[in-house]
Amino acid sequence: MIYALILTQLAFILRLTFMQSWWRNAIAVLVTLLLPLPAVAASIWNMPKGVTPISHQIYDIHMITFYVCCAIGVVVFGALFYSIIRYRRSKSPTAANFHEHLWVEIAWTVIPVLILIALAIPATLLLKQIHNTQASSLQIKITGYQWKWKYEYLDEGISFFSNLTTPKDQIEGAAAKGEHYLLEVDNEMVVPTKQKIKLLVTSNDVIHDWWVPELGVKQDGIPGYINENWVYIDEPGTYRGQCGELCGVYHGFMPVVVKAVPQAEFNQWVAAHQTVKQQKAAAKAKAKQEAADKPPEKMTKAALLAIGKPKYQATCGMCHQANGQGLPPTFPALKGSPVATGPVGKNIDILLHGVSGTAMQAFGEQLDDETLASIITYVRDAWGNGEVNQKAGHAIEVQPSEIANARKE
Amino acid sequence: MSEVAVSTHGVGHNNPPKGLLRWITTTNHKDIGTLYLVLSLIMFFVAGTMALVIRTELFEPGKVLVDPEFFNQMTTLHGLIMVFGVIMPALAGLANWMVPLMIGAPDMAFPRLNNWSFWILPFAFTLLISTLFMTGPAPDFGWTFYAPLSTTYGPKSTDYFILSIHLMGISSILASLNIVVTIFNMRAPGMKWFEMPIFIWGWLVTGFLLLAVMPVLAGCVTMMLMDRHFHTSFFNAAGGGDPVLFQHIFWFFGHPEVYILILPGFGIISAVIQTFSRKRLFGYHAMVYATVVIAILAFAVWMHHMFVTGAPLGAQLFFMYTTMLVAVPTGIKVFNWIATLYKGSITFETPMLFALGFLILFTIGGFSGLMLSIAPSDYQYRDSYFVVAHFHYVLVSGSLFTLFAGIYYWLPKWTGRMYNETLGQLHFWLTAISMNLTFFPMHFLGLAGMPRRIPDYALQFTDFNQIASIGAFIFGFSQLIFLYILFRACILRRGEQAPAKPWDGAHGLEWSVPSPAPYHTFDTPPKVVPAEAH
Structure with missing residues (x-):
């Protein structure tokens, strides 16, 4: 021996x-x-x-x-x-x-x-x-948020959030648990194999920690710091990890999923993302052009609610809950809340800029005008908030243009 | 004049007030020692119950019992209370009881200060535990309370937590000051430095560690308080501060703190192993030097808790090397204990069982400590259940086992009754087996990638978590046997009458006074027999 x-x-x-x-x-x-x-x-x-x-x-x-x-x-x-x-x-x-x-x-x-x-x-x-983080061919900035990750491909101009997708039913035992329970996300971090990839890890709020055991990488994301690390993946595959540093109530619910693909496939993924991005930019420019010509077309309440409900469940539901009851006092109820049943301006302001010192983030940088308008409309309408607003004479519907105006202020 | 003074002195002290007032006004080192031990015992069951809530929630994936928010409060308070409310007061209690008895002093150097340093603690823990019953969450940021989770994002109850830590800190500083001064000034004539029992050496060094780092912790929570309420930005990056600074300050306190929790225990183990192997401690001088070296190294290893925070290469290398070095003095201690056993005449009473259990399991904790010191592997271990396994091996089978060993060893001296040996041995075996059942699988969980402090986990971690939860419940309920043993000896006063020296292999001044030890001992200094005469 x-x-x-x-x-x-x-x-x-x-x-x-x-x-x-x-x-x-x-x-x-x-x-x-x-x-x-x-x-x-x-x-x-x-x-x-x-x-x-x-x-x-x-x-x-x-x-x-x-x-x-x-x-x-x-x-x-x-x-x-x-x-x-x-x-x-x-x-x-x-x-x-x-x-x-x-x-x-x-x-x-x-x-x-x-x-x-x-x-x-x-x-x-x-x-x-x-x-030794030198001589990398790709740079990805990873930002921890309470309780999700943001990935930015610095040279490719791609940026997205990665949220847990395990349904609440599975967590609460109302449904059978899936194979990748708590280790599944909506948008994986896609990377090429056989390339040295530089990781720039930071945080937007508290300290998080980006950890994938199979990649041998664990790096704290600390607000005010950008920590460097790197990874070179030999084999294509999906590698799962979790946040390693206690970061609040849902620390156990912000997984990391990395999908490594061959270079060619990665190039296609980048191209597809960029095409979508260009189309969106073109559509936006066109809409702007049209808006200049004529007053903006209003979205109907039904259209807003159709977008708002699922977006609310995905983005807000973890804290404020699907039934709007929240988990007071950390996560206040939205049902009957003074903000959701008060003047619309304050409501938009909180969604855009967050509430300092709480888990309520500034969603202005995370969501576009249409989504924000839809979520606010849904919250001001659902769980009986609609009737309260109607009686008090506060608006229920919020148009994307109002969000755009609020952003300028 | 002097005769009058002596006689009133004697009357006042030999007839302490009856009932509650005795305990509130006492300045007697034995009474205060008892108070510390009782507080520690109560807190042990409080924090133990919290551990069982944690283990229940982790019995299977999905929500079992509590919300993630309450789960975080449980892990936070379990850690804080076990460290500050169980182990530290228990060690202070042992020091109060045994330091004067072992060095032949009539009492502690500052008896009134001694009363105060104890009576701060019940208030500190009332404040801390009261946060559970307030609107809004109790402290939920882990016992390490990293900024900015505990500052900008901390719940309102954080201020109670800060005040409570301040009180515990004041209590510890006063108690350790008292112990250090007592050891320096009140040894019986003829007791030289290198004739003091190792327990006294352990507490002397611990006293200096406490005096050095408790003010650092106080500074740390004061900076938190300033950040939370007075618009400073010590730890807030947005205001030009630095969240990593918090970790430097915290671990500059925190690493010496873990040695504070173990060094007096090393002294207990030395005493117990000598007694039950009926042989003088091997390498006494090496043991003392090793204790001092461990204490010095304690101040030079704090960044090994921070290898994944983006520390520069040079710092990581320095702290990796210093951390690895800790293995050398710790190893010397383990080897010396084994050499003491070698060619002894060994019996296995309960204190000895806990001491041997300590020796084996603490060494396992030392091995995982060595593994953790290797910075590249630490990248994989850090913040995983491997770390949880490691520190429970050094704190449960380390500190807690040394406390059990010490309590069984000295209980006859305190109560005048022998504890029930059969029940004591049952307590040991159930505790030792369930401790391993609980914490050994956590090594595997951590290596396979389970992070610590999560209320819910992926499916592949289920089996080991269930084993750990079952072990935890056996462990928890086994402690009721311990409670009964204490109840039987202290309250029912049942069991054989204990002679002045119940252990035939024991040496030391504490065995020269009757059992139970009279309210006042060593009014006139005893004659010290040099160790060579044993």
Whole structure:
């Protein structure tokens, strides 16, 4: 066992030192022959080996440290159990009388130091690699929000939010749980395989932590900071992780899903996104042109509600609940709330700019005019709010143009 | 004149007021020690109940019992109360009872201050726990209360939390000051530094650690208070502050704090292992130096809690190396204990069982600690259940087991009654087995990618969580046996009459006074027998 460990240790150091040489393959074979355990370790018991060069090396160093601990454990627990069994009073009626031994004490100080140095060398080399974020071909900015992620592909001009899609029924036990319960999102972070991708991780509110075990990446997103990390994915596939830092009530409900695809497929994905974006921009420009020619066409209440209801459920429902009751006092009820049954201006202001110091975010930068107008209309109409507003003479419908005007203020 | 003074002195102290007033006005180190231990016992069941709420919610995926919001309050208060309300008061209680008895002093150096440092605590914990019954959530940001979750985004009850931490801090500072001064000035004539029991050394070093870091914690929560109410921006990036600064300050307190929770315990283990292997402690000097080295290293490792915050390479390397070094003095301690056992004449009474349980399980916690110190692997372990497993191995089978060992060891001295050995052993075995059932599977959960502090989890984590929950309930209910054992010895006063020295292998001044220890001991200083004479 000790022999195998020393060999593994040596092999690992050499492997990191001569990364590109034939040593690497030869030693990898040797290690696999000597220590077959890592190969059979199942993923529910152990750290996943992952799909990036860094995650593989983290796995190796984790296993080596584990085996070193096992070896020390065999020696320490061996000595302990030998002592308590052999020297129990029935076998050893009188105790020996010694209480010092200089060389033994020096030995068990120096040997651990040597073991630690042997562990520190590969760890240092690997840490240097993890910190080398240079020469990347793609940059993605990842921003944590309470309780979703925003992905921005800086050079491609693509930007979207990624929300949990597990239905509330499954969480509350009213429906059977799906295969990827709590680890599924509406928009995955799509990335190409075999490219060095730089990740710029930050946060919009509290500290979040972007963690995908199979990629070997865990990086805090901290407001006011942009932390760098990188990932190079070998195999196409979908990799799931979660927020790692307690970030409030729904910390357990903001998964990370990364979809790695071959470069060609990634290019198509980028192109499709850009086309959609161009079409939207063109439509917007056209609408603007038309708006300049004639007064803006009003959306009907039915049209607004048709968009508003599903958007409310997806964006607002987690906190304010589908029935508008909220979870007071952290998440106030919207049913009968002074904002939803008060003047419309305040309502728009809160949706656009959020409420400082609470979980209510500034949705102005997250949603477009039409969506915001639809959600506000739905909230001012639903759960009996409509009647209250009608009696008090407050508007129920909000048009996208009103949002646009409010943005300018 | 002097005779009159002595006699009134004697009357006043030998006849303490009866009833509640005795406990409120007491300046007797034994009474105050008892008060600390009783508070700790109550808080143990309060925070333990919270742990069972957590484990019930995690029994299966989906909502089982409580909302995510209440779940977060439970994890926060469980951690805060276990650290500040159970382990620290229990250690202070042991110090109050045993430090004067072990160094041959009549009482603590500052008896009135001693009364105050205890009586702050019930108010501190009333404030903290009262937040559960207020409108709005109780503190729900984890026991580490990272900004800005606890500042800009903290619930209103955060202010109660801040005040409560301040009170606990004042209490700890006063208590540790008292203990340090007592050890420096009130040792019986002839007791040299290197003849003090290891428990006294452990508390001396702990006292200095507390004096060094409790003010840092006080500064930390004061900055929070300023940020919340007085428009400062220490931790608010939008105002030019720095959320990471919070973590530096917190962990500069927090890492020495975890050694505060274990160093006196090391002393208890040294005493128990010597007694029940009937052999003098191996490597006494090395044990003392190791304790001091651990305490010094405690101030140079805090950033290992922050490897994923974007710390620069140089800082990560420095803190990785210093953290790995902690394994050396800790290893020396474990090796010395084993060498003490070697060629001893060992029996397995309950205190010894807890000490041996500690030795094995704390070493396992040390192994996961070594794994966590390796920064690249820490990227995968950090904030996962692997960390939860690690710190419960060092705090439950570490600190808590040392407390159990100490309580069973000294209970005959306190009550004059032997505890029930059969029940004690049952308590040990149920506790040790269920502790492993609860926390060992958490290693696997963490490695497989389950984050800590989540109220609900993906399906692949179900099996291990169920095992952990079952273990937690066995653990929790096993503690009722402990409660009964204490009740039987302290209140019912049943059990064999304990002699002055109930353990044949024990050494030390505390065994030279009768059991139960009289209200006043060592009115005249005892004669110290050097360790060589044992």
